[in-house]
Amino acid sequence: MDLELPPEHASFRDGVRELAQAVALPLAAEVDRDHRFPIEAVNAAAEAGLLGVLIPREYGGLGLDALAFTLCIDELARACASTSVIVDVHTSVGSEPILLFGTDEQKRRWLPRLASGELLGAFALTEPASGSDAASLKTSARRNGDGYVLNGTKIFITNVGHAGLYIVFARTGPDERAAGVSAFLVPADSPGVHVGQVFKKMGLNGSPTGELVLEDVLVPVENRLAAEGQGFTVAMRALDSGRIGISGQALGIGQAAVDEAASLMKGRAREQGDDFTLADMATRLASARLLAYNAAWLCSAGRPFTRQASMAKLHCTDTTMQVALDALQLAGEQGTFSGSPFERHVRDAKALQIYEGSNQVQRIVIGREMIQ
């Protein structure tokens, strides 16, 4: 047993930290305030190869594992949560399904462009009436000669408008539930692909979230990912490792909150009540960190990790929500002023309990596995 990070992972993390602190952190307050895409940070991440962390070297990526991915998102989130979710969605649910389920031809065609950042990835599963119940999605994919015609509206799509490639889940039938869902690679410039409403949110303001409208979008058969009817399997597997990324994001936001609170407290008279709050924050975060590392380590080793990823997502995000609130409490009124990192962390953290499977869904996943 050895629960320390391997040296090569620690040094990779240090490199990401340096980049994130230098480039993403100075932008964090501004992209939040102005609701603007942190293009400088995303470009810097692309130049450092961080958009291809999981993509093998033969396709132009860094060829690293799930643990490195977790550390990458963690460090980006510590600097700027918006930047981290853009990179996280691109890397995990936006690119990894091609790596896991794509044909050689699909990999050769898409992975190098995703790894370099030429294309930003996105994942279009959720619909207005299909959230936690993803198998009930309605977007249709009608077979038409050598391709499919997609129609429907996707909602809450991260990276909408900036993505170059969407992985879209649509119903090919005939089954009305999971077995009728297929996955498609849909370039953003395909005729009929429109960005609908882009939402104003309480947090993660630098990361666009909105509707993706598909109107008679023609998708060639070579852009179908995995077999017809396998789409739900693709989505669920993507979300398993996506949850590790969200865990990393939570760790980064939580660590920033702990560090900022500690730094504030060092500059004022010590109160034991505050000390205790800080001790609890750091302790819970330490336990959450290990759950995330464990899920990532299992995933990297090719072992089952669904339950551990759900536990990590649940505990990391619940912990970070509480840690962010506690840090704000420690900061006091000045922490609530716009532009303060403390209030931003609270707004950013909330999304994490909801997306990539709400924490209620995580509890269902964990409970189901134990009780059956």
Place this chain on the structure above:
Amino acid sequence: MDFDLSQEQVAIRDTIRELVQDRVAPRAAEIDEKAEYPKDIERLFAENGILGIPFPEEYGGISGSSVTICMGIEEIAKACATSSLILAVQALGSYPILVAGSEEQKKRLCPPLASGESVAAYALSETGSGSDAAAMKTRAKRYGNEYVINGTKQFITGGSIAGTLVVFAQTDPEANHRGISAFVLERDTSPWQALKLEHKLGIRGSPTAQLVFDDVKVPAANRLGEEGAGFKIALAVLDRSRPGIGAQALGIAEGAFDYALAYARERKQFGQPISTFQGIQFMFADMATQIEAARHLVYLAATKVDAKASDLTKVASMAKLFASDMAMKVTTDCVQILGGYGYISDYPVERMMRDAKITQIYEGTNQIQRVVIARSLLK
């Protein structure tokens, strides 16, 4: 990075698990009810080498690894917290010797403990000196080649049955915590008195004694480290023993969880097992997640003990704090899941809830753990 136990550790765990299921679990309710020290379990552990886990092979033991110790404590605590203390206190009472003893002292004092011929205990607390260990009044005065100890120690786990006792006493009361020294007392040559055994909420089979030292003579050769090194030794020992308390809390929680889960699958209300209700499922999901999180923190601390890591103090406190708070919550929720049956002594979960409470208190209350953690974060 490797989250798995070694093959050797798995083999030790499986042996302990089997032994615990066959011999310890059936005794747990009775040990609690009668509040009697389970000498039979102590002998069972001695015969099967379990009491040798805290010691490296060169001192007659089988491991010496904190990960292995924690694993053993966790396994035993799943069935019986009292019995897990037999191993935990063997480790606690031996750490001062292993940490601060000379080679001669280790070679002389450890083998009888490793074989289980003798059990160890650790006497630090006093009536007026709990969290504030430096305020102790017990006095050790040197006369030639021996010290004479006078004073009273309070809340000493296993102090009444131990054959080997590490006692902390002031050799230079003016010097405050820098005047504390540590001594190893062997019952045959330095007999102490156990006056009062406490009646307790939990871990009722584990004797908690008030110890009285009335001109107890101990050879100078049994002083650990230099005069005045006692406080440092005490802190170093706590760094090593706190992961073990975390492991104990973890085991108690897992025992309660496993019982409640099996119960919820069987128990039918409104025509279906209560495990099919989402409200109950969510409780299990939260408990399992918290247990898993605590487990990793406990074993992180244990690996840091073994690696002599520089951030051990903080992580050991975090493991103890998180795991014991978790165990209190989980055992309380398990009683809730069993409802009225959970509250009665025919079922084990109320005992587990009572046993969990002490893990938040001893080897540094959880308030002390927070002081330690905050100090390291704000230094």
